Amino acid sequence: MPEQTTSAAVLDIEDLRATIAEILDVDASEVTDTADFKEDLDVDSLLALEILVTLERKYHVKMEESNLQLMRSLKVVHDLLAEKLETA
Numbered sequence: 001m002p003e004q005t006t007s008a009a010v011l012d013i014e015d016l017r018a019t020i021a022e023i024l025d026v027d028a029s030e031v032t033d034t035a036d037f038k039e040d041l042d043v044d045s046l047l048a049l050e051i052l053v054t055l056e057r058k059y060h061v062k063m064e065e066s067n068l069q070l071m072r073s074l075k076v077v078h079d080l081l082a083e084k085l086e087t088a
Helices: 013-024 037-041 045-059 074-087
Strands: none
Touching (some): 037 045, 045 074
16 A cells, blocks of 8 residues: 555545535536635635634644635645645
8 A cells, every 4th residue: 555645635626626516515617716715616615614624634734714715715824735745
């Protein structure tokens, strides 16, 4: 099982899109790269926290709660996760 390295959770934007769509219970096509979670997808603070926790578990990273304010679109979340995974 040498495959289990820190990069085992490969950051694929389409997989990330599907994960967020599943949490929000919307079609993945609605989670565009730039769709604003709050304005376009009606994400409230509880849903934002659920996204944060789910991504932490899935990608084995620790996200600060201060990142919640930054996590407004798929592109931003992808960039934040990519940064976290690089430093992991």
